[in-house]
Amino acid sequence: MEQFNILWNNTGLYQMVWGQGLMLLVGILLIYLAIVKKFEPLLLLPIGFGAILSNIPGANLAVDGGILHLFYMVGIESGAFPLIIFMGVGALTDFGPLLANPKTLILGAAAQFGIFATLLGAVGLSALGVFDFNLKQAAAIGIIGGADGPTSIYVASILAPELLGAIAVASYSYMALVPLIQPPIMRAMTTEKERQIKMVQLREVSKTEKIIFPIILLLLVALLLPAAAPLLGMFAFGNLMKESGVVNRLSDTTQNALINIVTIFLGLAVGSKLMAEKFLQLDTLGILVLGLVAFAIGTTSGLLMAKLMNIFSKNKVNPLIGSAGVSAVPMAARVSNKVGLESDPHNFLLMHAMGPNVAGVIGSAIAAGIMIQFLA
Amino acid sequence: MEQFNILWNNTGLYQMVWGQGLMLLVGILLIYLAIVKKFEPLLLLPIGFGAILSNIPGANLAVDGGILHLFYMVGIESGAFPLIIFMGVGALTDFGPLLANPKTLILGAAAQFGIFATLLGAVGLSALGVFDFNLKQAAAIGIIGGADGPTSIYVASILAPELLGAIAVASYSYMALVPLIQPPIMRAMTTEKERQIKMVQLREVSKTEKIIFPIILLLLVALLLPAAAPLLGMFAFGNLMKESGVVNRLSDTTQNALINIVTIFLGLAVGSKLMAEKFLQLDTLGILVLGLVAFAIGTTSGLLMAKLMNIFSKNKVNPLIGSAGVSAVPMAARVSNKVGLESDPHNFLLMHAMGPNVAGVIGSAIAAGIMIQFLA
């Protein structure tokens, strides 16, 4: 009978606290969103599964010695996983549309206002006593507005590892929700006439320009903001491998086996930060609210900047491509295209929106560098 | 001349002790079995090569600072390699036949009696003074009867790392020998008439059922036996990635590049546990004998359970599929099919045997969890 008692006392059922039970449901919810609603399944499926594994009472997978904790220490604490993912994203990115119309970089800059406005909001609400975030935490939360998963995870792992789970979940969830979040804002902030603006066709971009671009990006970062060098350096490296054409086997592996392997373990490792006692706090709710605000403000400021540019520029831009500046590649660009087609079914904005879209990746990495520079 | 002496004194020839010479031959034997006899070559080729490397006199590859020792510490001591392999196995497993006929899970339970009987045997023989195994070691040896390589390695790495080499070799060798070990037992324990039993055709299983199954498995493990959560959690995760259909790129990489890479290093790392002074002991002989007994008892108890089920059930099962409950996927299921065809050349048992076959994987992981729960 003793054995029976030991066994029973060691079951998950016996040891479970309500928080763990709730987190098992959260894990199932994330898996449901990933599979049925197709919310960024590449990340949310592993994160959701990791959340369940981390909250199995008595299994201790996400604490010292547990396998998920090991994945976290090896891959995220060290910075390696988000940087490798960023290298892979670089190898998957085509800067052609950006090079054809470089001024869309400005749209990618404007949309980063979501990051800083959210930082302000988080600090302000803490000053008012609603939440209790310090400046580092506020900055890590703001980066959600960058709409870039690996950037969010990288910054959070440095500035606020205790919030990493909630930040990652918010980041990927809202990226998946871009088709729901953005269109109402886009329709509200633009006139029908603006939405019908036809943009001049993008010129052909030469191979040489595409090869030189990541090197320029790297050098500018090196000279002006070394704190952004890990993120943008790996990003530029991935892109150079792809565009150079001389290391196709490395580029192919980076875009496939390597990024896939790292994605699996990154997801599980993020899941290890969804343990009940850490995750079920008022902070998490604050992060979810502020993250949504960040997306909305980023979208708005991108749209407004596009309208501002039209005042000074001869070649008008359709302001709908401004919202793509938050990144969330390529979802936000597709949303620009879709909303544009509602106003003019012959006006395809997709390629035009890809410029601000990838500019947004650079923009939020720069914002991340600033945060790390001043706060780490 | 001094140099010449140094060189000669450092040769393998000069430094070799007889045990190392013998282990070089064991390594060559394993490679021979892998290449010529096709004995589980994916594991036995790397293990055999690792055995040779580990026993090169003076090279010190399997001790502190050696590369194989590094692979062992990083991959096996941490638990990562067997768990990742198990994730890959999950991504390669089709639970369709099991879902079509869930009662075959019982056959996968019965076959685990080989594990516990062997545990008893090992302890009994130690009580009689024949061997000298403690309870942890006896449990790790028993798991050989689970006919599952990564489970054996995982349990041995926790309960009896000093026996890991012999246990892994026994486990994979006997899995390869299933077509020789099982048929005589199967013919002895069943009547010709039983072997001719035709089973009702398996129903179609829907995608939804296949997606929900790994989540149910995970939750049951979480609630009832957290100690089995690492193994069955990773297994369920691999299976969910495959069945969900939304992360095909992750699932493909898991089934190919990732499992292949880990298999190579797992094999070499296991080889590092085949150093002469550790491996050439009476214990190893005991493990080989007990492992074979474990397979035989597991096979027998699977067959008997099938016959027992036929007493109470209307839909008769062909008892030959009971032996597939030891796992050794998919070899044991093929053996069921082959022995069945001897009695009735039109009776294909393969798909029916796949049910108990994959149930055996779950069953031995549960048994492993019990051992870890009580003994770790």
Place this chain on the structure above:
Amino acid sequence: MEQFNILWNNTGLYQMVWGQGLMLLVGILLIYLAIVKKFEPLLLLPIGFGAILSNIPGANLAVDGGILHLFYMVGIESGAFPLIIFMGVGALTDFGPLLANPKTLILGAAAQFGIFATLLGAVGLSALGVFDFNLKQAAAIGIIGGADGPTSIYVASILAPELLGAIAVASYSYMALVPLIQPPIMRAMTTEKERQIKMVQLREVSKTEKIIFPIILLLLVALLLPAAAPLLGMFAFGNLMKESGVVNRLSDTTQNALINIVTIFLGLAVGSKLMAEKFLQLDTLGILVLGLVAFAIGTTSGLLMAKLMNIFSKNKVNPLIGSAGVSAVPMAARVSNKVGLESDPHNFLLMHAMGPNVAGVIGSAIAAGIMIQFLA
């Protein structure tokens, strides 16, 4: 304004010392050579990029805690990356031509004289006060003459990690320059008539011979030079995986995803050894000069040995295949073929040159083992 000062004081521009600026240009040069001149791009592109990342002022990527430093510690300090690459090279190597004409192994031996002559030169010039290399450093520099990247990196990581960056750059650069370095020497050291020698056609080599060869190689190394066992053991393992035909999925992954992933991180990690304060020294210039000498002497001694063999042997060898003994697979063999075609457009030496070419890989690994045996 304070923020502005902080920002400005943290820019790369403000912090840059002249050496770092120079190294950024070196990095760009390496990338240029890789992309435009196709100099061993698989390594020189990542190394060049790593060189830039390592020299970004204030980013500290190549020192404690930086991501490139992490890659270095995990992959090179441990010895893992060069050994895994060597396993991959083994899986890509066909020993058929060597087995068809085993005496070409002697050519692969002769070409290693470049290694030892350079060792002598480095020590001699240090005795004369020109440079200041100790014996370990001289040995690591000599290995450049082996014309084998991973061997060079492996030896340097053990004997002279402070020189690793320069040695790796020299090694891969000169391998890329083989088509420029070797032909003048080849024409100078051979007569037109020698260059027209037609060799007897190579016999068919059986699968069995190809399978047994790596095992023989491993055992000879084990018995005679354990210090070479890590390098040649992994090499033989890769080759056995390929030739055995029973682990094709492991062999494929080794030849593709695995070697590609490791190449990327090896290159970046080597780049971390190109920090200005370490790299911009007279030593580096010495290494570049001595490395070139090593290649030239290796080429010459290979050619001379071929001529010597013709004095004693009935089946004449075309001395042009002697230069392929330096390895630089398969570039040096192609050079033999090309120079041969200049003298007789119907005399294809490629397959004949592949024998000494792969023999050179074994030869320099043996030389590396000797160095490690006596000096580590």
Place this chain on the structure above:
Amino acid sequence: MDNNLLAEAINLTLFGMGFVFVFLTLMVLVTTVMSLLVKRFQPNLNLATTSNIEFSSDIDEKTEAIIKKAIKMHTKT
């Protein structure tokens, strides 16, 4: 002492095999119920099948089958 060890082993065997049976029997039940529920409430879940495979239709089916086999041959061997 050894008898004590043996007693522990017997205990472990009884509880172990018992638990294995309990667990897998429970799985039989839960799985059966799950399958029934799934069949009853045929879900309108928009489950991905091959939706993320973009393959334009201008390739005839036979060619596609050939290529799929080739790729399978390449990846699974």
Place this chain on the structure above:
Amino acid sequence: MDNNLLAEAINLTLFGMGFVFVFLTLMVLVTTVMSLLVKRFQPNLNLATTSNIEFSSDIDEKTEAIIKKAIKMHTKT
């Protein structure tokens, strides 16, 4: 104390957004100049396109296109 925090946050926002704009505007300029230079000095760089792909010409283009799609389907999904 909290006011101090808020002041820091405002400072960070001003400098941060400012820097983001400066950096990306600089990129617009540099990129534009780069593109002009590239177009002007149409380089005779022997840039690899598909030179390391050995593909004999006895396969007609349509087949090649089919296969490329198949491989893409295989690797990207």
Place this chain on the structure above:
Amino acid sequence: MDNNLLAEAINLTLFGMGFVFVFLTLMVLVTTVMSLLVKRFQPNLNLATTSNIEFSSDIDEKTEAIIKKAIKMHTKT
């Protein structure tokens, strides 16, 4: 001191080159004997060639060759 270093280097060179030649000459001998033995006792080893490649025969050889090239192009570049 330096002379001592030089002496060591010369020693190392002599022994090193000597050993390289001894080793590779031994390999010539052993390899030659091995090849002779293999040819003499033509083994009936059932060595795997492509046995684990399942490729049904309804695809004509030319198509197969095309696909193999395509896959090679894909994997080796």
